[in-house]
Amino acid sequence: MKTIKVSVVTPDGPVYDAEVEMVSTKAKSGELGIMAGHIPMVAPLQIGSVRLKNEGRTDLIAVNGGFLEVRPDVVTILAQTAERAETIDLARAQAAKARAEQRLQDSTDAVDAKRAELALKRAVNRINIAERNF
Missing domain, CATH: 1.20.5.440 (ATP synthase delta/epsilon subunit, C-terminal domain)
Structure with a gap:
């Protein structure tokens, strides 16, 4: 399956940077699922989870607002704060x-x-x- 590069960044620095098959999160307009080749878009995020799926495993990140920018080959999440599940x-x-x-x-x-x-x-x-x- 094709992958897409994902970067989750906060004012304190990077939280996540990897290639994944799918990104799922909640924008203010509703639930989003993003895969490689997705149309470009920008969306404000709600307080919620970012689910990053790759090779049968799912990484979770807690985000507290921010923005999601999607380009065909890169997803960038600019969050006010973000924490990986294992570091909470x-x-x-x-x-x-x-x-x-x-x-x-x-x-x-x-x-x-x-x-x-x-x-x-x-x-x-x-x-x-x-x-x-x-």
Whole structure:
């Protein structure tokens, strides 16, 4: 099967760089599946997982927003933050989830509630990917 080069980059540096058969992720417009030869496009990403399939195995990366750029031979993901499944600190993610839930309960300000809601989504995403429950 043909492959496509994928690079996942954050402001802190590269997170992933490899040839894969397929990329699957959630854009704001919906679920995307990208293979070699895909039409060029740019799409904003949601908080979610990037699934990279190659030779029967799937690598998972947790991304917290950003953009996906597709060219026929290269996919570049520019993410605000990104973590490979195997590098996620599950205890830290669970603690972040508990803090966000507590902030949501205690919040009286709409801005604080929105920030806590986003923090909760990020934590749940990291937990799901670390546990492979996406």
